[in-house]
Amino acid sequence: xxxLELRFVAGVLVLAAxxxxxxxxxxxxxALPSWNxxxxxxxxxxxxxxxxxxxxxxxxPPAERVATFDQDGTLWVEHPMYSQVMYCLDRVPAVVKxxxxxxxxxxxxxxxxxxxxxxxxxxxDDLFKILAATLTGMSVDQFSxxxxxxxSEAKDPRWKRPYTKLxxxxxxxxxxxxxxxxxxxxxxxxxxxxxxxVYSERTYGIPPEQVVGSAGGTKYGYDSTxxxxxxxxxxxxxxxxxxxxxxxxxxxxxxxxxxxxxxxTGDQQMLEYTKAGDGxxxxxxxxxxxxKREYAYGPAHGLPDTKVxxxxxxxxDEAKKKGWTVISMKNDWKRIFAxx
Amino acid sequence: xxxLELRFVAGVLVLAAxxxxxxxxxxxxxALPSWNxxxxxxxxxxxxxxxxxxxxxxxxPPAERVATFDQDGTLWVEHPMYSQVMYCLDRVPAVVKxxxxxxxxxxxxxxxxxxxxxxxxxxxDDLFKILAATLTGMSVDQFSxxxxxxxSEAKDPRWKRPYTKLxxxxxxxxxxxxxxxxxxxxxxxxxxxxxxxVYSERTYGIPPEQVVGSAGGTKYGYDSTxxxxxxxxxxxxxxxxxxxxxxxxxxxxxxxxxxxxxxxTGDQQMLEYTKAGDGxxxxxxxxxxxxKREYAYGPAHGLPDTKVxxxxxxxxDEAKKKGWTVISMKNDWKRIFAxx
Numbered sequence: 001x002x003x004l005e006l007r008f009v010a011g012v013l014v015l016a017a018x019x020x021x022x023x024x025x026x027x028x029x030x031a032l033p034s035w036n037x038x039x040x041x042x043x044x045x046x047x048x049x050x051x052x053x054x055x056x057x058x059x060x061p062p063a064e065r066v067a068t069f070d071q072d073g074t075l076w077v078e079h080p081m082y083s084q085v086m087y088c089l090d091r092v093p094a095v096v097k098x099x100x101x102x103x104x105x106x107x108x109x110x111x112x113x114x115x116x117x118x119x120x121x122x123x124x125d126d127l128f129k130i131l132a133a134t135l136t137g138m139s140v141d142q143f144s145x146x147x148x149x150x151x152s153e154a155k156d157p158r159w160k161r162p163y164t165k166l167x168x169x170x171x172x173x174x175x176x177x178x179x180x181x182x183x184x185x186x187x188x189x190x191x192x193x194x195x196x197x198v199y200s201e202r203t204y205g206i207p208p209e210q211v212v213g214s215a216g217g218t219k220y221g222y223d224s225t226x227x228x229x230x231x232x233x234x235x236x237x238x239x240x241x242x243x244x245x246x247x248x249x250x251x252x253x254x255x256x257x258x259x260x261x262x263x264x265t266g267d268q269q270m271l272e273y274t275k276a277g278d279g280x281x282x283x284x285x286x287x288x289x290x291x292k293r294e295y296a297y298g299p300a301h302g303l304p305d306t307k308v309x310x311x312x313x314x315x316x317d318e319a320k321k322k323g324w325t326v327i328s329m330k331n332d333w334k335r336i337f338a339x340x
Numbered sequence: 341x342x343x344l345e346l347r348f349v350a351g352v353l354v355l356a357a358x359x360x361x362x363x364x365x366x367x368x369x370x371a372l373p374s375w376n377x378x379x380x381x382x383x384x385x386x387x388x389x390x391x392x393x394x395x396x397x398x399x400x401p402p403a404e405r406v407a408t409f410d411q412d413g414t415l416w417v418e419h420p421m422y423s424q425v426m427y428c429l430d431r432v433p434a435v436v437k438x439x440x441x442x443x444x445x446x447x448x449x450x451x452x453x454x455x456x457x458x459x460x461x462x463x464x465d466d467l468f469k470i471l472a473a474t475l476t477g478m479s480v481d482q483f484s485x486x487x488x489x490x491x492s493e494a495k496d497p498r499w500k501r502p503y504t505k506l507x508x509x510x511x512x513x514x515x516x517x518x519x520x521x522x523x524x525x526x527x528x529x530x531x532x533x534x535x536x537x538v539y540s541e542r543t544y545g546i547p548p549e550q551v552v553g554s555a556g557g558t559k560y561g562y563d564s565t566x567x568x569x570x571x572x573x574x575x576x577x578x579x580x581x582x583x584x585x586x587x588x589x590x591x592x593x594x595x596x597x598x599x600x601x602x603x604x605t606g607d608q609q610m611l612e613y614t615k616a617g618d619g620x621x622x623x624x625x626x627x628x629x630x631x632k633r634e635y636a637y638g639p640a641h642g643l644p645d646t647k648v649x650x651x652x653x654x655x656x657d658e659a660k661k662k663g664w665t666v667i668s669m670k671n672d673w674k675r676i677f678a679x680x
Contacts, residue, residue, distance in 0.1 A: 040641050063547060066406035124654055140590060182548075207403060208594035209524075218590050220609055228612045230590055237591065243560035250480060250570050251577065252559050252592060253546035267617050269560055274567045 002062060030179040033334075034170040040284070040332040043325045044174060047141045047282040051258065052181045059281035062182045067259035068212075068249060069175070070268060071189040074286050075204065076167040077156065079295045083163040084191050085127070087118065087150050091134040108133075136216060136234040142246060143232055147198045161339065164203045169338045171261070175204060185258065188249060190215045190241040190266055194232070205224055214240040223307040245270035258282065265315050271324055283324040287311060290330040358555040370635060371517040372511040373674075378384055379625070380672040381666045387622040392599065398620035400598055406587060407553075407599035408610060409515070410535060411529040414603045414626050415544065416507040417496065419635045422529050423503040426619070427490050429459065431474040442610045448473070473530060476556060476574040487538045501679065504543045509678045511601070515544055523599065528589060529553045530581040530606055534572070552592040554580040585610035598622065605655050611664055627651060630670040631636040
């Protein structure tokens with residue numbers, strides 16, 4: 001290389017380094033632009049800085065940086081009904097077509113009637129019958145194809161947008177920020193593991209192997225050509241709610257998280273388990289108190305809670321007592337959705 | 341910067357790049373130095389090159405690069421008895437001390453007698469009783485502490501070395517080679533998931549969240565100070581052998597592997613499942629045919645197989661029929677252990 005070329009190469013390298021430093025500095029000044037300044041944002045930023053700065057007394061080695069997130073109501077909208085329940089209800093006509101004798105049997109009869117009020121009033125046992133009929137009995141690949149198709153077409157009734165567009169922008173920023181700082185981000189959901197895995201990677205940047213959810217057994221078998229496949233069985237291996245969350249985390253991850261985000265009593269044990277570990281641990285709860293931009297439910301709000309968990313007054317008191325940070329959607333979030 | 345400094349910086353950069361290229365080239369010439377040239381080594385190297393070279397028709401995107409490995413007999417010695425069974429037998433005196441009434445009850449009585457022949461003859465049901473008594477009923481942390489202590493002290497009777505030193509060097513090279521090429525390496529073992537997780541990271545470079553094994557349920561609870569903990573329950577969630585291996589892979593990883601290594605009929609379904617995927621897939625079986633350097637068992641050899649799986653003549657024929665590569669320890673491995 002001639003001297004001029006060398007000078008050019010060196011110049012480009014210095015410029016590139018300067019640009020990288022500038023980009024880094026800008027990222028450090030605000031990794032969470034959709035958050036208002038306040039105790040919630042402060043708690044996240046301080047925790048991340050303390051645990052990822054080499055030499056800090058609360059430094060966490062990269063291999064141990066595990067962050068777990070509830071999904072429904074924590075990463076995306078759960079009101080008025082979990083999107084997976086919408087999926088199951090939408091699948092009922094196809095199930096009845098394959099088994100016409102179900103048309104006059106409850107709860108399928110009520111679902112087919114389309115009477116929303118009656119459907120909303122179905123007891124839990126009937127809901128389980130619908131889940132079993134629509135989530136099991138087919139091959140893993142067939143389920144995945146059907147769920148992929150549905151999630152790309154179905155729309156939330158209020159915003160008229162795909163459910164995957166109803167993720168909370170501030171939480172997407174937290175996921176990204178944690179990953180940039182070496183945290184492995186996991187979804188730990190009461191929802192079906194196979195269902196969430198269908199869209200987790202493109203929706204949250206979380207690969208299927210980092211989705212822990214309620215999981216049924218599968219059965220290995222062969223098709224007529226001898227090709228092996230797995231069939232989804234109506235046998236629950238993990239009910240990933242309440243105590244099932246720490247149990248599921250142990251089963252699937254085998255490490256106690258350093259970070260956990262939830263929004264209901266269904267997440268309480270995951271937050272307790274997270275905080276019970278040594279060193280710095282972060283536990284946060286999303287409070288739905290923004291009736292205008294999203295919904296307001298939980299303590300002191302009119303709307304009923306969703307069926308599995310609830311943000312009760314007791315949970316609120318527990319959070320205050322245990323040092324969990326409550327995130328007010330109304331006060332802490334500058335923006336809620338990316339499309340706004 | 342002055343011109344001389346710039347020239348110096350540019351020179352250093354050029355030198356560094358040259359060194360990196362040289363290192364890469366050297367790695368490419370032999371990533372598997374403990375393997376003799378032959379069909380097995382060739383199959384591995386060709387598979388890795390084909391699936392990780394951008395533009396190759398069989399290129400596999402990094403996110404989908406999943407490689408699964410059986411442990412006992414595939415990554416380390418399983419003869420004459422699985423090390424986890426040794427652990428359980430060694431724990432029996434402590435269990436009987438805590439519950440003296442077991443001293444005169446079978447199979448504990450036989451284990452306490454120390455009569456090796458009688459112990460080896462215990463039926464499967466009795467073995468399960470020993471596993472349940474020694475692997476469950478304590479907290480996850482207590483089990484982990486006991487297993488960690490044992491694995492650091494216990495020694496294999498033939499080589500008089502810790503079990504963790506009895507891993508196969510050629511397989512360690514395969515793990516490392518695959519990881520360098522962007523594959524995520526998983527252990528998929530019939531052994532206990534909690535047991536293997538205790539040493540997997542420092543023994544194989546495989547973190548606990550990438551260990552899939554036979555797994556029992558846990559129960560969430562609180563100690564007298566209100567601190568939460570998990571108790572290991574005698575309830576089997578996943579029997580990770582035979583059909584349980586693909587079922588466990590779906591449960592814990594959610595992706596069909598591109599690579600699978602095994603050594604017995606207990607791995608057959610994992611290999612079938614791996615090969616059933618589209619594109620390039622690699623399935624390999626370790627054949628123990630080296631009585632001198634390790635052991636010889638399986639087809640046409642005198643020693644009995646281990647209890648869970650076996651390398652039967654039928655498995656050998658299946659491998660030939662399905663295009664799985666059989667690794668002869670005697671012919672394909674230049675060295676077996678790192679300490680040799």
